[in-house]
Amino acid sequence: MSIVVQKFGGTSVADSTRIKNVANAVIREYNNGNQVVVVVSAMGKTTDYLVKLAGELAENPNHREMDMLLSTGEQVSIALLSMAIQAAGCPAISLLASQIGIITEGVHTKARILDIKTDKMKKHLDEGKIIVAAGFQGVTTDGEITTLGRGGSDTTAVALAAALKADRCDIYTDVDAIYTADPRQVPAASRLDTISYSEMLELARVGAKVLHPRSVETAKQYNVPLRLRSSFNLDDPGTLVIGDDKMEIYRPVTGVAADLKQVRIAVLRVPDQPGIAAKIFSSLAADNISVDMIIQSLEEGNLNNIAFTVNDSDLKGAINVLERVKLDINAGEVVVDGNIAKVSLVGAGMVDRPGIAAGMFEAMAEAGINIKMIATSEIKISCLVDKDQAEEAIRSIHRKFDLDAKVEMQK
């Protein structure tokens, strides 16, 4: 008997009609003779609403309490889906992360999974039940509730699939496939039948929220057969995310993405001495704040400016750290620019091909867009631009690299 893990996102369980549709999709897999574990997110925009509520009560809400609050969204949706499946005549049981044993580290609001217990799930599956598991949440060995970071239900699904050695992990969402760009931002985006783990991982890391980066990381590590598909058209095969070794030819470029959730922070007039950058960045790391693009520029004499980007959810934490560190290192003021976005071009085949970066900069020039920072890795080039120019930038890059859908090919 095959084990299938399915995951449905917030839009797919936004109201009772949609929950019934999900119940049907789950029962379809069950009636095909599979053991089914279904992971769900909170209904619709519940998590956003809870974040907003917290913000109305505290400027910088306590991270432990945020996890207590945000994990409630998934408790509602698993109970409702389980009821819907039972009402349709199939045995089902809803389980929280603490009931399954999804053990995480204790870093609230962005915990990583350390271990998943499978005994209880296997018992329920062997008794013929469908398991409805809460996405996004975990529990520490001390019994503290944690969450995996926004969009983390994808990671729950893939991690459960890896732990159960599932035959398939299907992520159902509100688009029918992975595209060369977010089809909402670039209407000409093309569908991809397959994408490698590495390419998808990079796209997810630079802002393509169609899959949570850590879900792809986990799928790659444990070779989980991962498919992205539409919850509104169950017969559409969607996109298969496959092992890098299975790709026959690497495309020079696979896709583009914009990350609108970055902010740029600059620490001005930093003394030009050994150990200063280490002090700034190790203090941020100690507070679990990840830094992305970094640039150091000469201000005057032996003073530098150090600028870098962080996720906007880390802004308040980063400012707290930097206000403290700046006194320690005798630096000038800390300045924030929230009006920025990071646009990136990804492709596993760009390594050996010169001219890709030049092409990206030409696309920006043709669109009259100023580049504020640049960063590159083996399979990615990222540029920081003004937020209101981000969409134009990715459309222009998309056109430049001939990624626009060829209408005649769709006939």
Ligand code: ADP
């Ligand atoms: P869910 O709630 O199901 O997890 P998300 O909103 O997190 O859904 O992710 C699906 C969304 O991802 C789509 O609606 C689409 O706008 C966006 N998206 C971003 N980049 C891409 C891409 N390259 N291909 C497809 N969808 C993308």
Ligand code: ASP
């Ligand atoms: N409900 C959580 C969120 O909105 C987790 C998820 O949807 O994957 O971020």
Ligand code: MG
């Ligand atoms: Mg998502």
